[in-house]
Amino acid sequence: YTITVHPSDNGAAIDDSMYGVFFEDINFAADGGLYAELVRNRSFEFLPADRSGYNGLTGWTVTGTATTVNDDARLNDRNRTYLRVTGSAGLTNAGYNSGIATKKGNIYDFSVWARADAGATLNVALGGATLARKVTTDTWTRYTGTLRATTTTDAGRLTVSVDKSARLDEVSLIPRDTYKGHGLRRDLAEKVAALKPGFVRFPGGCLVNTGSMYGYDAANNYPRARSYQWKDTVGPVETRATNANFWGYNQSYGLGYYEYFQFSEDIGAQPLPVLPALVTGCGQNRATNDPALLQKYIQDTLDLIEFANGPVTSTWGRVRAQMGHPKPFGLSKVAIGNEENLPEEYFANYLQFRAAIKAKYPNVTVISNSGPDDTGATFDNLWAKNKAAGSDMVDEHYYNSPSWFLQNNARYDSYDRSGPKVFLGEYASLDAKFANSLAEAAYMTGLERNADVVKMASYAPLYANIDNVQWRPDLIWFDNDESWGTTSYQMQKLFMTNVGDRVVPSTTTGAVVQPKPITGRVGLSTWATAAxxxxxxxxxxxxxxxxxxxxxxxxxxxxxxxxxxxxxxxxxxxxxxxxxxxxxxxxxxxxxxxxxxxxxxxxxxxx
Ligand code: AHR
Structure with missing residues (x-):
């Protein structure tokens, strides 16, 4: 058939920031991934998470006597467990995947917090590279040193030998060579930078809301398995309280909100945080009816905007400055919630968040969402509510077959031009083959054709560590020392690095061949717990x-x-x-x- 383009007609303008990335700590994307820390469970805080079977010594092998202890001698209130060596001990950390990756000649920065009542010597070894540090006081002190790797390997080990009784915490080994010197693994950061993203959505996903109802684990007197709260993730790393995450493993928060903002700035992208709405999603159905807790979450969101944009004289702007960034990060959008299962409860909370944010920061775009699915009653219900409430923008998510993407190219042609704008925060074609990328590319032409309504779009998920996969397909895969993009990555790159200014309308004549569905969908809706x-x-x-x-x-x-x-x-x-x-x-x-x-x-x- 014939395609005729109409260059004199004005199609939709396409924003430079239309395409972005969505980073979630899924598939070990943060610890053992983008965050360059090489020591796993550096603060001995791995406590049994729902699915992990972790303990305080996960990642470590001990010879001699060393046990994890949570008592008043702790490093601080947010880093509660430490390692007590009695007599002497050898401690070996296995890192992630096959071990610790080093490159011959490269420098690695080692640090540890330690105290010893009768003094002690720490002998540190990374392959053939060694250093020694004397612990001279029984007050927690940070000892540092550098190691120059003598071998190139992806399966190294870090060993710390302690000759006398001592207490240790926050054992860290970070390569000197990180992306722009900001602590992120270079190759993984560069792969994202090469996409030239207009925005970075973070930190999740399902991870954001998980455990909203569990502010504190009363049985263990320990704040864990709680929702992702940004204040847990800023300040000195040894004061960041680790947490279990939705995907069944622990997160150190070494990659926290400051690092997300810094990374966004480093790659020229707008930061786009997703804040917990105090209603769970992702298969969980809980909401709070505690107004005080809701007000806390709302205040935390206002504080986040101050952290990102406030002057250095403000409470949270000062924290940002102390962390090394006096200049504001220029946060202009926040998203409230992710795929909540309870639409009424979610929307009531969202409205309260929005009212508070707009009252203090009228220029900040507040993004709502349309629930967990792209179709069905919840989606329609939430869209209707968003329209009626005049929401700025609505976050939609869908994962479907290649044929679905081909058949739904016109999805946004009929969206109300006077309603909220669309943020397609998560999408991917679910097949194991090249068909995915072709279907996604075809679909993206539909997004661009409707760029007056669809203002932002990000493929999901972004990263997958080959040894720890909770979800596939993913855009970028990696092991300890290598990373590679999928065909969908190449397709995203094609679109993202060639964003047009304006759509040139076109018409077709002749018989249009409808694509045949190439996958089938089966729903197992009675899938039982642990079946x-x-x-x-x-x-x-x-x-x-x-x-x-x-x-x-x-x-x-x-x-x-x-x-x-x-x-x-x-x-x-x-x-x-x-x-x-x-x-x-x-x-x-x-x-x-x-x-x-x-x-x-x-x-x-x-x-
Ligand atoms: O991208 C993976 C998951 O898919 C996200 O955490 C969630 O928002 C969606 O269901």
């Missing part, structure tokens, strides 16, 4: 098997989880185990499935 399933099959109503998998090779071939309605994994190469709530969903992503709904036969193994 195990084997021999998953997709069958047509007449009994033909289209896809089956016994998981014998340890993979779930042709299957992928849909969005975050719970997570699941292959266990022992034998069955699939679902480990969260009842709303888990799976998608068959085999290219030979050509219709949209099939029956699913599930066979449960004995648990």
């Amino acid at each position: 195990k399933y084997d021999d998953l099959k997709v069958t047509t109503p007449d009994g033909t098997t289209l896809l089956s998998d016994d998981f014998g090779d340890g993979n779930a071939d042709g299957w992928t989880s849909l969005s975050n309605r719970g997570t699941w994994s292959v266990q022992d190469g034998a069955y699939v185990q679902s480990d969260t709530a009842a709303t888990n969903t799976m998608v068959a992503a085999a290219t030979d499935i050509t219709a949209t709904d099939y029956d699913v036969t599930l066979k449960a193994t004995k648990t």
Whole structure:
């Protein structure tokens, strides 16, 4: 058929900041990823998180006598557990994945907080590189030194030998060579910088709201498994209280709000934080009815804007200045919440956040959202509420098959031009093949055609550590010393580094060939908590098997989880185990499935 372009007609203007990235600490994207720290569990704070089986010595091997202790001798109130060596001990940290990556000749900055009542000597070794430090006082003191690596390896170890009784905490090893000297792993930061993102959405995702109701673990007198609260993540790293995260592992918060703002600035992107709305999402259904707690969260959000933009004489602007950035970061947008499951409760809270923010900072854009799904009653309900309330912008998320993206190219053609603008905060085509990137590219032409309504878009998730994957597909993959982009990365790069100024309208004549659906979708809506399933099959109503998998090779071939309605994994190469709530969903992503709904036969193994 024929395509005719109409250069004299004015199409939508496309903002330079239309395309950005969404960073979430999923797939070990922060610790063991973008944050360059090489020591795992440096502050001995790993406590058993929901799914991890962690303990205070996770990541460490001890010879001699050394135990983790949480008592009054602690380093500070927010870094409560430390390591007590009795007599003498050797401590080895295994880092992440295969170990600690070093490059021969490069410098690594070591530091540790220590105290010893009778003095002690620390002998530190990284491969063949060594240093010694004398602990001279029984007051917590930070000891530092540098190590020049003698070997190139991705499986090194850091060893600290202690000759006498001592207390240690916050053992750190960071490569001197980080992105712009700001503590982030160079290759991972450069891959994002190469996209020239207009914005960085952070820190999540599901991670943001998790545990909103659990401000404090009363049983352990310990503030953990709480929502992502920005104040936990700023100031000296040894005062940042670590936390379990939604994705089943601990986060050190070494990569915190200051670092996110700094990184955004370093790559020329607008920072776009997502704040917890005090209503959980991502399969959890909890909201607070505690007005005082809600006011605290709202005040924290106002304080964040002051932290980012306030003068150095303001309370939080001073904290920013003390951390090394007297100049404001220029925060202009904040998002309230992520995929909340309770629309009424979420929206009531959002309105209170918005009122407070607009009263103090009228020029800050406040982004609302449309719930956990791109379709259905919650989505419609929240969009209607957002329209009625005159929201600035609404965050939409969807993960779907390549065929869905091809078939929904016109999604925004009919959106109300006078309603809230759209922030497509998360999207990705769910297939294991190149079809993803082609479908995404086709879809992005629809975003650009509607750039008067769709003001921002970010693919998700951004990073995946090959040994710790909670979600796929992802844009950038990495191990200890290498990283690589997927075909979707290359596709994003193509669009992001060639953002047009204006859409040139076009028309077509002739027969338009409709794309055929290339994947099928099956929903397993009765997925039970911790249930195990084997021999998953997709069958047509007449009994033909289209896809089956016994998981014998340890993979779930042709299957992928849909969005975050719970997570699941292959266990022992034998069955699939679902480990969260009842709303888990799976998608068959085999290219030979050509219709949209099939029956699913599930066979449960004995648990
Ligand atoms: O991008 C991964 C997850 O998908 C996000 O945490 C969540 O917002 C969505 O469900």
